[in-house]
Amino acid sequence: MEGSPMERMKRTTLVHPLPQSSSSSPAPASLHASDQTKPACPLRPSMTLQGELVAQIPGLAEVLKGGSWTQPTCLCCSSNNVEPLVLVQLADRIDPVTKKWIISRLEAPMKEGGAALLVHSGEDDGGNVLVLSAPRCTQLRVTEDLGMWKPYMDGNMVAFSYDDRKSFSNVDDMQVFLTLAERQYVVKYQLDSLRAKKDRTIPGVPESRGVLFARESIFQKLEKVGVVKAVIALHDQRRLGDLAKAWYSGGQLLGQPLDSIQAYFGTxxxxxxxxxxxxxWALVPPAVLGVVLTLFPVGSGVTHNAAAQEPDEDEPGIPVSGLVLQAMFSMLWSTVFMEAWKRRTAVLSYRWGTLQPTERYAEPRPGYKGPMGRNPVTGRPEPCFPDWEHKLRVGISVPVVAFFLGLVALGMTMFYYFEAVARHFHEDGGTWLSVPLLYLPSVAHILYTNVLGTLYGNVALGLTEWENHRDESSFQNHHTTKVLLFNFFNCFAVLFHIAFIRQDLALLRKRLASLLIVTQLLNQCTEVVVPFLVDRIFSDGTKKPKEDDPEEDRLRAQGRLPPFPGLFPEYIELLVQYGYLSLFSCVYPLTAVLLLINNITEIRTDAFKICRLFRKPCSAPVSNMGVWQPAFEVLGFVSVISNCWLLLLSPGVRRFCQEGGFSSRNALLFAVLVEHVLILGKMILAFVIPDEPGWISLKKQELEFRSMQAFNQQLQQ
Known part of the structure; x- marks a missing residue:
């Protein structure tokens, strides 16, 4: 015997030399023929076949020492090494028949409905681990399906074409041609694209749970019935250590290795x-302006109380001229900031090869349902769902979301009502026994908000599933929009109530300052300090590799990390920050200063968190921030309205209008006029600034011209 399964796996180290095709020493025909007829889990070839292969193929003996990778099914996939990319955790007591069937579907060619992947079965047939990689041809074909751009021989970035693959730079070296994140997404893409060819039952799974219908997603079904527990993109510890040193642990305070981040974690x-x-960096100008307006109010012309010759206690501390300057600057800053970011997005997406992704030509997302038909563009069989019904379902979701937003407003109204009742009861005749009643409305409102948020999260996910989106990006954008609206309304409803209903700008300033300071400190603590302590104190022992099988345990240790929660909490935090700054900065000019201090540390803490505390995320190549970009733009337009009305409600502006003989009606009309002028100016400024640099537009036009020429040449032939 060769030892325990763990020891055999340790010797193979999961980076195995593969057979090389050579014209002088060709691989035997039996090797490639056996790929079509071999058993589902070829961990132990027969001794006769093993001896023949070892004698004729250098390096194969090392592969066959333990559990081995399945071999490529075509000549173009030969490679020196097999790189472990994705770990699939199966059920603890999986039936070996089920595992063999899964492997057979993963290694089968795409033309036979398989995923065309390389599979390492772990310890043995009954183990609960699969390690996956992808041969060269699979990686190249998925690169074309995703519409990714790669460097052409002339140095330009061009949409990759499999038929013209020899004209692209470094196409023979997949470690250079594709980033680690892209290679891992290729495997995930193939797993998501794996569909049942006809109605059948999953082997080893009871028929009551394991029925697969034609074109149903196999891996989604396996996850639903508990056969697959997790699909994990594997860390490369050496690269991760280099990235961490250049990113957050090397003492570098400014700048980020964005290209290295993109190569390791994805776009x-x-x-x-x-x-x-x-x-x-964009917070620096508003921070400087805020400091100037705060430190030099006299030079800015502070509005004083005419009777007492002292500053008005109700005045938020900023003169009328300062309020106007802050509001105008906020409008200009938000517009220039977003337009400049669009241009930067275009440059980054071109550099990273995701300028024009073609998701609409790819396989539909696993959860897409409908009667079987054919895609009118690609001709591939896939579920077909009427577009009108999809839009109708999206429309029906709108009042449901509005209903939950109404529940948020209802909760806030009830909070203020019962708070006033408790305060009046205590003031009228209460004793020390009634003091706890003053805190009861706040506690009840917090509980109400948390319960409602959890309920709405489940409803939003269910609604988005019910809408039946074909593309994964469309699904994520609609789901994010629903949750974003709820969180935004929940965060800003109280501030808008204080500003425009109670019209108490002094209270608004105090509330905003407390939110900026307390909330950000709590976020930094809960996001990093607590997970770090848990990681160090409670989980450190489980992550150390065991002495007898370090390679196996390193892989399993990654599965014990919590799943990456996604970027939604990070983006919503930035959006709330942006809302504080753009909507209410004229009330509290030091907002940008506090946000700047917070974000300098946020960059490093977020970097540490994604590198050390969670599993490696695996996401599709994207060309921008998705739905978050229009969310920031919409907030910029809302900020114009908010700042105009805050100016109108300011005690200094009101006094100025009274002294100037303006009636309330005329002041209101003037505020509406200013608001429309500022919005028009914002739209003109956004139109004047191009969304992408001129050279990017030229690259797009050049690519379109080349495509037209190639098409004409095909017609002439």
């Missing part, structure tokens, strides 16, 4: 950190 993560970095 979605890279776009978030690029936006966080860009936004942090």
């Amino acid at each position: 979605s993560v890279a776009f978030y950190f690029s936006f966080l970095d860009f936004y942090t």
